[in-house]
Amino acid sequence: MTTKLRAFLRALWIQLKPMHFIFLGAILAAIGSISSPFVFTIPIGDLGFYKFSLNPLTLLGAIVVSFATLYQNWKSSLKTNNILDNTKLQLEKLESLTTKNEQLAEQLNDAAQHIVLNITGGDGYASVLPVVNSDLGNVTLAIENKGNYPLRNLSVRIFNATDYNKAKALDEKVDVLSKRFNLYVEEPVIGTRMAVMLKIENLKILPGVTNWNIFSTSLSSSTVQKLIISRISGEIKTATKIYSADPKREILFESVSDGFPDEYLNLL
DSSP states (O other), rough: OOOHHHHHHHHHHHHHOOHHHHHHHHHHHHHHHHHHHHHEEEEEEGGGGEEEEEEEHHHHHHHHHHHHHHHHHHHHHHHHHHHHHHHHHHHHHHHHHHHHHHHHHHHHHHHHHHHHHHHTTTTEEEEEEEEEEEETEOOOOOOEEEEESOOEEEEEEEEHHHHHHHHHTTTTTOOOOTTTTTTEEEEEOOTOOOOEOEEEEEEEEEEEEEEEEEEEEOOOHHHHEEEEEETTTTTTEEEEEEEESSTTTEEEEEOOOOOOOOGGGGGG
């Protein structure tokens, strides 16, 4: 057999499919059905002889069709399994991509919220803190940002309720918003957990108790702060409480220095 013929037969064999063998087996069976079968005679002792006929082409065709069908089913089963495996793999990839997309969307949402909170100030609020100098009998006021984001467009009105009430008791014509009783402060921004010292320093504290009402407004919050400063026997003590400026009046912050007189806590 020449090399070219072997190559031709090899290529032909590679191209053959199970369907070709099924077709070939059907042809052999068809030829066998119209051809004369072989007749076999088998002696069975005293009973005589047993005759049976067999057509080799029909038998060969049936065998070829059976094996070709089995092979085709096996190949189809392999393809089906491969398709199922690929489908499962694609589903797993799709699930992984969906999870990654959800994580990315969550990260983008967190980043967007962080940007918004940095612009608006989040849940932060302002607190006016007295920096006490007991030796000189005075205090310096500072405004602190009690939040995790910068406070922006902050406006603060520090109202001396004690002096206002004294003037009112003397029947003086008083304006509750006048600079006589109010200190107005505006700050464009106060950084996170930072404080700004007010320009008016060394605020003299007279003996007794001074009652301050402080109103603060920013992009993120509006609050009312009660600040009580007592100077008794030359010692300065403070107490403060900050409320949200809404009907709920939620307490946001409260602080009382050690030794502050209990009888003045009702002023908070």
